[in-house]
Amino acid sequence: MSALPRFALLASLVAASLTLPAVAVEAPASPAGVTAVTLSQQAPIHWVSVAQIARSLDGLPPMAVGFDIDDTLLFSSPGFYRGKQEFSPNDESYLKNPAFWEKMNNGWDAFSVPKEVGKALIAMHLQRGDHIYFVTGRSATKTETVSQTLQQTMGIPADRLNPVIFAGDQPGQNTKVQWLKEKQMKVFYGDADGDIKAAQEIGIRGIRLLRAANSTYRPLPLAGALGEEVIVNSQY
Numbered sequence: 347m348s349a350l351p352r353f354a355l356l357a358s359l360v361a362a363s364l365t366l367p368a369v370a371v372e373a374p375a376s377p378a379g380v381t382a383v384t385l386s387q388q389a390p391i392h393w394v395s396v397a398q399i400a401r402s403l404d405g406l407p408p409m410a411v412g413f414d415i416d417d418t419l420l421f422s423s424p425g426f427y428r429g430k431q432e433f434s435p436n437d438e439s440y441l442k443n444p445a446f447w448e449k450m451n452n453g454w455d456a457f458s459v460p461k462e463v464g465k466a467l468i469a470m471h472l473q474r475g476d477h478i479y480f481v482t483g484r485s486a487t488k489t490e491t492v493s494q495t496l497q498q499t500m501g502i503p504a505d506r507l508n509p510v511i512f513a514g515d516q517p518g519q520n521t522k523v524q525w526l527k528e529k530q531m532k533v534f535y536g537d538a539d540g541d542i543k544a545a546q547e548i549g550i551r552g553i554r555l556l557r558a559a560n561s562t563y564r565p566l567p568l569a570g571a572l573g574e575e576v577i578v579n580s581q582y
């Protein structure tokens with residue numbers, strides 16, 4: 347590069363910098379701060395591990411156990427996020443739209459991430475010889491691939507698979523209760539208050555899994571608030 351073009355470049359850069367609008371420099375917000383007390387604050391929750399649940403069932407004969415699906419076994423927010431964008435970007439009415447459920451129940455679980463804690467629980471109950479049921483608040487559709495997705499991602503042998511029960515969602519009614527009763531379940535796992543309440547309503551053990559922080563299902567529930575056991579590290 348000759349001296350003249352270099353000078354011209356420099357001059358144009360200086361000119362550009364002179365014409366830039368002044369940017370107000372804001373003082374950094376002062377941090378809220380912590381104390382040793384706030385840092386160590388813990389809620390009095392009954393935490394359990396999968397191994398502790400297994401030990402608590404030692405010696406008991408095979409039993410029926412149930413699982414919620416969304417945010418319990420599958421991180422299915424990708425499909426729900428897509429559904430809201432496509433069917434009702436401004437409200438939650440997509441959850442009442444059969445067209446959404448057709449998509450969600452027939453393929454969009456290909457984008458659902460199976461939860462590690464779900465795999466560990468299912469493996470434990472399969473080993474015990476328990477009967478495993480899935481009870482979801484999703485609306486029923488004529489066909490579904492959710493059962494197949496769960497079979498594959500949770501490692502369930504075909505002859506041990508019970509197809510998903512689509513309990514649906516009725517305002518003012520806990521639609522899961524009747525199914526927990528009918529299948530004579532002894533334990534029910536879920537992330538929502540409704541899952542734990544359904545179990546407690548019929549006097550069986552409701553065990554909470556944490557809903558992942560990035561779930562689209564808000565607000566996040568208060569795990570342990572119903573006095574139930576909560577599984578450690580169950581957000582994934």
Ligand SMILES: [Mg+2]
Pocket residue numbers: 414415416417418536537538
């Ligand atoms: Mg759920």
